Amino acid sequence: MTSEIDIYDPxxxxxxxxxxSDKYIAFSTICSLGFTEIWRRQCAEMLELSSGDLKGYDLMAGTGEVWPHLLKQYPNIQSICAVDISPGMHKRALSRLHEMRAHKISFIEDNVLASELxxxxxxxxxxxxxxxxxxxEQHAKLAELVSHVLKPGGRFAFIEASDPKGWWFRWLYLFHLKTVLPLVEKTLLRGAQDFSMIGRYSTNFGNAAGFATLLEQCGLEVSYRKFFFGCASGVCGSKPR
Structure with a gap:
């Protein structure tokens, strides 16, 4: 049973x-009512990148939906190295690459916490x-990695679906995550309750405030932000020069 399994095991x-992987893009976009794309764009905006030739990492890159937002907003980005543990997501990301941006994106198929960036x-x-x-514990390692790979003055931005505690309509949001999504998966996708794990991960996660603290403990300058009443939260900031 799932309760006997470490759901955070890589x-x-x-x-x-x-x-x-095959249905992830459509499922996440439709079942989030389009908010995932809005939040990806807002995450790219939080980077507030400077001019000059830039290169960076997309960690837990998935199928690469943030790349169009990054490259549209910051045409001075010269390269993005995408890191993801899932070969399926990696393969799906490859199939989505447009010829005009393929030369700017490379891939590392690896557990980001075990990678040697x-x-x-x-x-x-x-x-x-x-x-x-x-x-x-994994968040703490990730915070250390962010500090490790950034150049002085380098920027970072993370965004995640969150538990909007304190919001009047939190019950409706949780109903959507824990009841509607599994029902959609069961009736339309005939899945193995994989997408329904998104709800469990999100409520367990809470919000990005704890990750913000871990980043600060690594010496980074951090700003914590909430989106749409806390249904998503994010962190952004920089490594001091």
């Missing part, structure tokens, strides 16, 4: 997203909807 997470190797780090699949 192999478990990889297998979930491998199985979800070089120190001070990036001008920016971005990640959309990957935080929820980590527990507190």
């Amino acid at each position: 192999d478990y997470v990889r297998d979930i997203f491998d199985r979800c 070089p120190a001070s190797s990036s001008d920016f780090v971005v990640s959309t909807f990957g935080l929820k699949t980590f527990n507190h």
Whole structure:
């Protein structure tokens, strides 16, 4: 049973997203009522990148939906290195690449927390909807990695679906996550309750405030933000020069 499994084990997470990969884009966009695309755009905006030739990482890159937002907003980005543990998501991302942007994107298929990314190797780090699949200890390692790979003055931005505690309509949001999404999966996708895990990960995650604290403890300058009454939360900031 799921309760007996460590849902944060990298192999478990990889297998979930491998199985979800073919339908992930359509499912996440439709069942979030389009908010995932809005939040990805807002995450790109939070980077507030400067001029000059830039290169950076997209961590837990999934199928690469944030790339169009990044490259449209910051045409001076020269390269994006996408890191993801799921071969299925990796393959799906490859199939989505347009010829005009393929030369700007490279891939590392790896558990980001076990990867050996070089120190001070990036001008920016971005990640959309990957935080929820980590527990507190993994978040601490991720915060250290962000500090490790950023150049002095480098920028970062993360965004994640969150539990909007205190919002009057929180019950409706949780009903959507925990009841509507599994029902859609069961009736239309005939899945193995993989997409329904998104609701469990999101409510377990809470919000990005704890991750913001971990980033600060690594010496980074951090701003915490909430979106749409707390249904998503994010962090952004920079590494001091």
